[in-house]
Amino acid sequence: MSHENIHEDTVQLAHGSGGSMSRDLVSQVFLRAFGNASLNRLDDHALVEAGSNRLAFSTDSYVVDPLFFSGGDIGDLAVNGTVNDLCTGGGRPICLSAGFIVEEGLPIADLKRVASSMSKAAKRAGVPIVTGDTKVVDRGKGDKLFINTSGIAVVEHNFEIHGGNLQPGDKVLISGTIADHGISILALREGLSFETSVQSDTAALNGLVADILEAGGGSVHAMRDPTRGGVGAVLNELAESSGAAIALREECLPIAPPVRGACEILGLDPLYIANEGKMIVSVAADRAEAVLRAMRSHELGDQAAEIGEVTADCPGLVSLLTALGTRRIVDMPVGLQLPRIC
Amino acid sequence: MSHENIHEDTVQLAHGSGGSMSRDLVSQVFLRAFGNASLNRLDDHALVEAGSNRLAFSTDSYVVDPLFFSGGDIGDLAVNGTVNDLCTGGGRPICLSAGFIVEEGLPIADLKRVASSMSKAAKRAGVPIVTGDTKVVDRGKGDKLFINTSGIAVVEHNFEIHGGNLQPGDKVLISGTIADHGISILALREGLSFETSVQSDTAALNGLVADILEAGGGSVHAMRDPTRGGVGAVLNELAESSGAAIALREECLPIAPPVRGACEILGLDPLYIANEGKMIVSVAADRAEAVLRAMRSHELGDQAAEIGEVTADCPGLVSLLTALGTRRIVDMPVGLQLPRIC
Numbered sequence: 001m002s003h004e005n006i007h008e009d010t011v012q013l014a015h016g017s018g019g020s021m022s023r024d025l026v027s028q029v030f031l032r033a034f035g036n037a038s039l040n041r042l043d044d045h046a047l048v049e050a051g052s053n054r055l056a057f058s059t060d061s062y063v064v065d066p067l068f069f070s071g072g073d074i075g076d077l078a079v080n081g082t083v084n085d086l087c088t089g090g091g092r093p094i095c096l097s098a099g100f101i102v103e104e105g106l107p108i109a110d111l112k113r114v115a116s117s118m119s120k121a122a123k124r125a126g127v128p129i130v131t132g133d134t135k136v137v138d139r140g141k142g143d144k145l146f147i148n149t150s151g152i153a154v155v156e157h158n159f160e161i162h163g164g165n166l167q168p169g170d171k172v173l174i175s176g177t178i179a180d181h182g183i184s185i186l187a188l189r190e191g192l193s194f195e196t197s198v199q200s201d202t203a204a205l206n207g208l209v210a211d212i213l214e215a216g217g218g219s220v221h222a223m224r225d226p227t228r229g230g231v232g233a234v235l236n237e238l239a240e241s242s243g244a245a246i247a248l249r250e251e252c253l254p255i256a257p258p259v260r261g262a263c264e265i266l267g268l269d270p271l272y273i274a275n276e277g278k279m280i281v282s283v284a285a286d287r288a289e290a291v292l293r294a295m296r297s298h299e300l301g302d303q304a305a306e307i308g309e310v311t312a313d314c315p316g317l318v319s320l321l322t323a324l325g326t327r328r329i330v331d332m333p334v335g336l337q338l339p340r341i342c
Numbered sequence: 343m344s345h346e347n348i349h350e351d352t353v354q355l356a357h358g359s360g361g362s363m364s365r366d367l368v369s370q371v372f373l374r375a376f377g378n379a380s381l382n383r384l385d386d387h388a389l390v391e392a393g394s395n396r397l398a399f400s401t402d403s404y405v406v407d408p409l410f411f412s413g414g415d416i417g418d419l420a421v422n423g424t425v426n427d428l429c430t431g432g433g434r435p436i437c438l439s440a441g442f443i444v445e446e447g448l449p450i451a452d453l454k455r456v457a458s459s460m461s462k463a464a465k466r467a468g469v470p471i472v473t474g475d476t477k478v479v480d481r482g483k484g485d486k487l488f489i490n491t492s493g494i495a496v497v498e499h500n501f502e503i504h505g506g507n508l509q510p511g512d513k514v515l516i517s518g519t520i521a522d523h524g525i526s527i528l529a530l531r532e533g534l535s536f537e538t539s540v541q542s543d544t545a546a547l548n549g550l551v552a553d554i555l556e557a558g559g560g561s562v563h564a565m566r567d568p569t570r571g572g573v574g575a576v577l578n579e580l581a582e583s584s585g586a587a588i589a590l591r592e593e594c595l596p597i598a599p600p601v602r603g604a605c606e607i608l609g610l611d612p613l614y615i616a617n618e619g620k621m622i623v624s625v626a627a628d629r630a631e632a633v634l635r636a637m638r639s640h641e642l643g644d645q646a647a648e649i650g651e652v653t654a655d656c657p658g659l660v661s662l663l664t665a666l667g668t669r670r671i672v673d674m675p676v677g678l679q680l681p682r683i684c
Contacts (some may be wrong), residue, residue, distance in 0.1 A: 011448045016478030027381070028609055029450065033457035034440075034464070038472040046472035048437050051496050058491055059439035063477045095390050097401035098376075099490045101443070108371065116376035130380040132372055135405045136358030137489075137682060144481035148441045150401055150492035154393050163536035193406035331590045340479060 014335030018228025018274075021335055023237075024122040034304045042241070044085035044224065045165050047155065056091035056153040058082055059338075062271035063146050065340045067110065070184045074147055075117030076278060077342060081179070082149040083125045084225040084279070090161045090213050091153030092205050096122065096130040098149055103142035124263065125204035127151065156171030159218040166222050168312035171288035173281040175208060175295050176303035177254045178231050182273035182341050183262045192266075198258050203277030204221055208298045214282060215294035219287035224280050227342055233272035234280060234331040235318045243315040248308035248330065272333050274341045282310060345575040356677030360570025360616075362675055370436050384583070385492040385505050386427035386566065389497065396500050397399075398433035400424055400496040405488050409452065412526045418458030419618060419684060425467045425546040426567040426621070432503045433495030433557050435548050438464065440474040440491055445484035456487065467546035469493065471641035480576060489536030501560040508584035510654035513630035515623040517637050518543070518645035519596045520573050524615035524683050525604045540600050545619030550640045554623060556638035561629035566622050569684055571675055576622060576662045578674040585657040590650035590672065592664045613662075616683045624652060627644055 015025045023042075031040060038046040046057035060079040077097060086093040102111065122129050129149075162229065187198055205225065215222060222242070226234040231253075239246050253269050255263075263270045277300065283291045288306060295301035304334040318330040357367045365384075373382060387400035404420040421438060430436040444453065464471050471491075522543040529540055536585065547567065557560060564584070568576040574594075581588050597605075597612050605612045619642065625633045630648060637675040639642035660672040 008449055011446060011450060011453065011478055013446050013480060014446070014477050022476065024454075024527075025450075026474075029453050029457050030440075030476070032453070033461040033472045034474070036470050036472065038437075038470070039474065048472060050392065050397060050493065050494060051437055053395050055392060055397075055494065057437060057473055057494060059441045059473055059490065060475045061441040061443050061477045061490060063443060063479050065483075071463040076344060094392055095380075095388065095491050097388075097399060098372075099403040099492070101400045101403050101405060101488055102351060102353045102358070104355050108351055108353060108367075110624075111353065111374070113372050115371050120374040128378050128380070129376045130378065130390060131399055131401055132376075134358060134364065134368060136353055136373070137354050138355060138484060139407050140482065140483035141407075142488075143479060145635045146477075146479075146484075146488070148401065148403060148490035148492075150398060150439050150441070150490070152392060152397070152494060153391065155651045156393075200409060204618075215476060219631055256347065273411075295365075303539045336455065339372060340477075 013339045018233050019333035019337050020334055023145050034054060036132050041162060047089065049110040052334045054155040056089050056155055059148065059150040060085060061146060061148040062342055063340050064342050065143065066188060067144055069188050069200055070197055072202040073113035073114060073117050074145060076121035077202050078149045079121035079125060080148040080202050080204045080277060081342060082151045082196050084153045084260050086153040087206050088223045088225060089155060091155040092158060093127045093151055094150040095130045096149050097126055098147060100134045101142055101146040101259040102134065102136050104139045105137055105142050117219040121191060121204065125206055131280040132189055161220055161223060163222055163238050164241035166238055166244045166310045168244060168310050169285050170221055170282040170310040171285055172246060172291055172308040172310065172333050173283065174305055174307050175279045175301040177256045177261050178200055178275055179270035179273035180256060181276040182338055183259045185341055186338055189261065189307050190269050198262065201275055201277035203300050205277065205279050205300060206302045208279065209229050211294045211298050212291055215290040216283050216287045219284035226275050226278060226280055228274055229244055230272040230274055232330050233333055240316045245311045245314045245317045246308055247311055248320045250320050252307045254303045254305045271330060355681045358542040359677050361675035361677055385658045386471040389431065396497040398428050398431050398497055399489065400427040401492040402427060402492040403488060404660060404684055405486065405682050406684050408530060409486055409536050411530050411542055412539055414544040415459050416487060417456035418463035419544050420489040420491045421460050421467065422465035422544050422546040423618060425469055425499060425548050425684060426491045428493050428495040429548050429551040429568060430565045431497060432499055434499060435493055435656065437468045437472045438491050438493040440468055440471050440489060442476045444489040445476050445485055445486050446478055446481045448486050463546065467548055492557055504565060505564055505566060506583035507563045508580055508586045508624045508652045510586060510652050511627050512563055512624040512652040513627055514588060514650040514652065515620045515625065515634055515646060515648050517643040519598045520602050521612035521615035521619055522598060524644050525601045525682055526660050527681055527683055529604065535587050542603060543617055543619035544644050547621050547642060550642045553636045553640050554633055558625050558633040559628040562626040563619060563622060568617050568620060568622055570616055572614040572616055574672050575675055581660050582658045587653045587656045587659045588650055589653055590662045592662050592676045594647055594649045596645045613672060618684065620679040
């Protein structure tokens with residue numbers, strides 16, 4: 001994978017896709033400027049020593065368009081997304097911040113509706129919003145509403161759970177169906193309707209992650225929520241960071257029938273479509289069954305499945321054994337299928 | 343001060359000014375939705391218990407226009423501003439996050455220049471940027487670059503230092519000249535030039551605050567950096583939160599001559615112009631001299647001055663004894679003098 005493909009001298013939409021162009025921009029601009037051990041890991045959160053505690057710290061800005069969609073809105077997305085990023089190291093999220101950038105002219109009713117969603121999502125996750133900030137930009141200099149949420153989790157275990165920790169022999173699990181969020185946004189944006197409506201899967205997974213850890217303990221090697229770039233991009237990142245290969249089995253990928261149908265009609269690969277309430281888990285084989293059981297016992301994991309395994313050959317390679325019995329490479333996407341999906 | 347003056351049903355630029363319209367929006371939309379003890383204090387940071395530690399947690403989005411100005415740019419503003427918010431409770435900032443919302447078409451050279459400023463500012467403050475996020479929005483849906491920084495500080499003292507803690511008899515100090523940042527932005531935006539150029543005062547004050555605490559200990563009752571809305575808005579907030587009055591002396595306000603000149607020409611009151619590297623301190627009278635000495639010994643406080651005192655009459659009122667010997671009320675500003683100043 002090339003890290004030198006910033007062809008253009010200006011920022012492109014594809015730089016925000018979560019694919020290799022995003023990575024290149026981050027490496028060449030931000031890592032080069034800020035580089036430190038914590039940031040260089042490129043996990044969805046940083047681990048920080050604060051006095052006698054180990055904390056996870058994470059930030060995410062949300063620019064989803066439209067603001068309101070089937071199954072959620074920018075508000076619960078912003079709460080759930082950051083809670084999930086905080087979880088991926090196994091920490092217990094304790095608080096969130098919320099920073100609003102509002103375009104002049106946004107109906108206050110819309111802002112109230114978003115605030116109400118955030119409040120409900122925060123209560124459901126059990127993670128309060130404790131501090132905030134509001135800025136207003138002139139009409140035409142923003143797009144209705146952007147939200148940044150940042151958060152803190154307390155990391156109480158001593159396990160190594162991070163994106164560079166995949167181990168050969170691990171089973172790769174996912175907590176449910178893939179591509180729901182991206183397809184729900186796309187359907188709305190393009191005015192498509194399907195027989196069965198597709199809803200965003202936006203949800204906070206801190207409860208599910210606590211159950212996963214209780215079942216798997218230190219056998220849980222890595223977790224990651226496959227948002228921008230989808231399962232395909234995230235597994236490529238994990239494989240690359242860990243110097244391991246991942247072999248997926250197509251027939252095991254849980255995909256809801258209307259999402260599968262939409263992807264076929266639109267010519268989209270569900271492996272690259274964003275999820276907002278799913279967790280990928282890499283766990284030692286001997287605990288995989290127990291973890292899968294724990295996931296399925298949780299209301300947000302009842303469709304959980306084992307979708308592949310980690311192998312030692314071809315470091316960095318993600319492949320898919322198709323339903324036809326052939327094996328194809330699941331590349332890191334370069335640009336994007338869908339801009340402003342989160 | 344009315345809290346019911348959201349006359350309009352859409353968000354106005356003035357809602358982002360830091361004046362009473364900002365406060366009303368926050369109360370009516372966000373506090374109503376999220377309300378919890380920590381947020382309700384409306385300090386520039388939240389105090390959070392994390393395991394055995396007390397943390398300060400803060401967030402701020404930066405939308406300053408233009409991105410680059412005399413004395414700084416959006417990058418060092420974003421680092422210094424959040425470091426300063428974290429400091430206002432006397433905590434020791436330990437890390438920052440950085441979330442970028444980039445408009446398609448921004449020259450990558452500009453992004454690199456901003457990242458380099460942030461890196462330098464973070465090193466100068468001794469507070470690393472440990473986690474980040476980048477989103478890209480389509481051309482015309484943003485304005486070059488918005489940055490959110492959030493941060494964590496460890497609070498190691500047991501003093502009560504917060505905006506609601508002003509005590510009658512306290513002396514009110516400020517760490518240096520006022521209105522530099524706002525005037526530097528305004529001059530650039532309006533193409534004004536003055537005989538002596540006015541530079542933004544953007545600076546991280548965590549070192550200065552450590553010296554203030556060492557000199558004043560628990561006699562330091564409140565600190566606040568007077569950014570949007572300036573000294574006038576911030577003192578009104580402190581007076582209102584504390585149920586105390588503040589009496590300022592005009593002749594004691596440190597104002598650099600070119601800033602004073604610019605304000606006179608433009609008809610602006612320097613009390614309402616933003617600062618980005620100043621701290622207001624309310625300290626018990628018997629430690630005021632020691633704290634002032636400590637401030638003046640620090641390179642970022644050599645112009646520090648005692649500008650007034652806290653009294654028990656007229657709770658919530660801020661007044662100014664003018665150079666002519668009359669006393670005028672320093673109101674909470676309603677809207678804004680200068681949009682997108684930070």
